[in-house]
Amino acid sequence: MLKYILRRIILSIPVLLGVSIVSFMIISLAPGDFLDSYRLNPAVNAEQVKLLEKNFGLDKSPVVQYLLWLRNMLRGEWGQSFTYQIPVWDLIWRRVGATLLLSITTFIFTWGIGIPLGIYAALHQYSLGDQIAAVVGFIGLSIPNFFFALLFLFFAAKTGGKIFPVGGYISLDYDSFPAWKKFLDIVWHVLGPMITLGTSGLAGTMRIMRGQLLDELKQDYVEFARAKGMPENVVIYKHALRNAINPIITALGFSISGLLGGAVLTENVFGWPGMGQLIIEALLQQDIFVIMADIMLVSVLLVVGNLIADILLAAVDPRVRLRLG
C-alpha cells in the first residue's frame, strides 16, 4: 500500500509540471498584461510604464518568465501579487479560512442530507416521499446558483434581515459579541451561501445514492442473504449499502479539489470573502502569479483528492484492495 502511494506521488510530478506549463502558456497567449490599465491612464506616461515593465519582469519573454517562476516555486517562493505587492501565498492564505468554512459546511449539507435521503428514496421507491424528494431536488438543481442566491437575499432583505442576514460574513456589531455568539453569527451567515450551493449538489448525490442502492438491492447476493434469513437491516446497511457507496467515494476525490476552488458567483452575490473573488479579480487584472498559484493549488488538491478516494475505496471494497496489493 505504502509503495502504491509513493508511486502515485512520484507520478504526479510530471502531471503538475505539465499543468503549470500549459497554464503559463495560456496566460502568456492572452493579449495584454497587468500593466494595461496603466497604459490607458492619462496620469501615467510611457516611460513610467517601461520602468514598471522592467520592475515587474514583464519585459522578458514568456519562456524566461516561466523558468524564473519555476525556479522560485521550487524554492518555495510563489511570487508577488502585482496588485497587492505581497507574496501570493500570504494573499491566498488570508482567504482559505472563509472558503474552507463554506465548502465544508456545504459538503456536510449535501452529503449529510443527500445520502440518507437517497437511501430513504431507494427503500421507498415510488412512494410519495420519494417523489417529493425528487421534485425538491430537481428544483434545486435547475435554478441557477446566482439567481437562487439573489432570491435568497431578496427574501432576507424583505424580512428585514431577521430570519437570514442580507449576505456578508459577519454582523455589523460582531466585534461586541462574546466568543460563542461570534461563532453562531458566522454560522448564521454561512447558511445562505451553503443552502444555495448545496441544493444543486443535493439532488445529484441523492439520485446517485438512490440508483446505486436500487441496483444493488436487485443483485443475487441480496436475494441470497434474504433467503438465508439474514435480518433486513443487516442486508441493506452492511452489505448492499457498502457496495452502493462506491461511486460516491470516487466523487469525494473530486470534491476535495473543489474545496478551495470557491464558487465565484455565489460568493459575489453573498459577499462571501472566499478565494473565488480573489481569483476572478486576479484573472481580470492578469495578476499572473496569483492565477498560477491558484491553478497549482487546485491541481495538487486534485491529485491528493484522487489518492484519498482510492485509499478510501480500498478500505470499503476488498476487490480494489486486492488490485492495489
Place this chain on the structure above:
Amino acid sequence: MKKFLVLLLVFVSALAVFAEEVDWAIEDVAGKPGGTLFLDTTSGPKTMNPAWAQETSSTEIIRWVLDTLVHSSNKGLAELPGLAKEFSAEVREDGKTVYTYVLRKGLKWSDGMPLTIDDVIWSFEKIWFDANMTANGNGAYLDSNNELPTIVKVDDYTVQFVYNTKFRRGHESIGWTEILPKHVLEPYYEEGRFQEAWSLAELDKVVASGPFVLKEYKEGVRVVLEKNPYYYRKDKNGVQLPYLDQIIYIIVKDLNTGRLKFEAGETDIYAPTAEEFPEIRAMAEEKGWVVRQGGPNLGSNFVTFNFNAKDPVKRKWFRNEHFRRAVAYAIDKQTLIDVLYNGLGAPLYGPVSPSSGYYNPEVENLGFRYSLARAKKELRDGGFVLKGGKLYDADGNQVKFELTTNAGNNVREEIGNILKENLSKLGIEVNFAPMQFNALVGKLVSTGDWEAIIIGLTGSVDPASGWNVWRLDGGLHFWNYSPEIKPDMFTEEMKADYWVPDFEKRIDEIMRLQVSAVDKDELRKLLDEFQMLVAENQIVVYTVAQNYLVAYKNIVHVYNPEPNPAAGVLWSGWNIWKDQ
C-alpha cells in the same frame, strides 16, 4: 542623579505641553459627535501605500487616513488649507516659480509622534519625486523643461518648492500629495522595499494624519475606520472633529446586494445606477432618504479614428474633418442618454466635462446636435458621394470601416450599436466588433492596428492633467502617434505619410504653454481655445456622460451643499454627522 532626572522629566513634559499648542482649523459647522457611518464598496483596499495604490477602492480609504497640504474646494479646485495653514504661489522676477507652504503647529500622527516639516520634505525628496518609488511616476511634478523643483526648508514650519520656470500646477500636484510619516516608512525605504510598505500584511503599521485611522480590515468583509484623536480641526463650538466615531465600509461585490443592504437600512449612503434612480426616488419619502443629482461625471466615452490606419484610403477619410463632423452629427446623444442613463445624463461636445470649473460652454454653440441632414451636408463638403444607398469617396472607394470597443462595457456597446445604425443611414458600412479589453489596449498603444474605437479615459477637473493624451509626443495620443514615439507602428510608407494638422500643432503648443500659465485669465484663455479646437475639428467625437447620483438617509448630515462629480457627498467628511 535621580533628582536631576526628575527635573529633566519635568522640563521635558513642560516642553511637551508647550508643544501641544495647535493651529486649529475651525469649521463653520455645529453638529453632534458620535455614531458610525455605514458605506458600501465593491472591493476593499489592495494596499494602503499611497504611492502604489491604483484602484479607487484603495485611494478612497487612503484619502480618509492620509492628509495633504492643500484641500480641494467643493468645486474640485485646490484652494482650501489642509496640513498647511497658509500656502501661496509666486513668480519671481527671475522667472522662477516659488510655492510656499506653512505647516500648522502642533500636528501629530495618530501614533502621537509629531508631524513636522521633515516628514513633508522626506515624502517629496525620497518618494514622490522618484519615479522608481511610485506607480504613476513623477510626471505630475515636472515643469515644462521636465525638471523637478528644488526643495528649500525656510524654517521649522515653512517649506518652499522652487521651479526654474513658470509652473502653475503646484497646488494641484504638490498640495494634493499625501504626506508620509518618515518615522514609520524610512526603514522600508532604507531596506529598498518601500513598495511593500503598508501592504495587506502590515495594515497595523499604518499611521494617520487625516480624520480617521484604519482600525481593522477583514478582507472581502469590511473596512473599519476610527476617529483620529489628534486631528487638527474643531467646529465653531470648539468640538474636536471628526464628529463620527467610526466609518465602516461594508464590502459588497454585487450591486444588487448593495442596493438590498441600503434598502434594509444596513448602509447609510448609496450610489444608485441611473436605471435604479427613479425607483429609489419614488421610495425616498417613505424610507426617509434624501435623493440628489449632481452634474455629469468627469470621465467620458468618445469615438476616435486612427489617422495612421494601415489602409491609406481609410487614413484619408479619418483625417478629413468633414468626415469626423458627419460622425458627430450622426450620434444621437439624447437617445443615448435616455437609453443608457434613463435620461439622467448630459451630452458632451468637448474634452472638458460641464462639471469642471474650466468648462467652456461655447462648445455647445458649435451646434453638433443630432442631424442626419447636416451629416450628409458635411459628407458632401468633404467630397463624399452617395450612390445607390452607399457612400463613396472622391476616388470612388466605398466607405466602410471597423469600429471596436471593449466587450462587456454596455455603455460603449450601446453607443456602437446606435452609431452603426445611424451611419448606415448615411451609406457608411460599419463593422462593429467589440473585443477583449487587453486586446484592445494592445492595438491602441502598441500595434496601432485599428480603424475606429469607442473608449473612455478617466477625467479630472483640470483638462491639462490629460496632457498625455493631447500632446503630440504624449503616450496616449493614440489617434495620431508620431513615428518617433511609436516607431513599431509605422512602415516606411506610413512614416512618409505622417501628417499633423495645424489644430493639432496648436493644441500641442497650448498643452506646453498652460504648464506655465500662472495667470488665471491667461490659463482660462488657453484652455478655452483648446476646447474649441477639439470641438470644432471633432478630433475626438465625444458622446454622453451620466450625472452624479446619490441617495442617503436623512439622518446623515452631509456637508457638501451640492454634491457633484468633483466633490462627492463625502466631501469634508470630518464635518459629516449623524442623528443618533
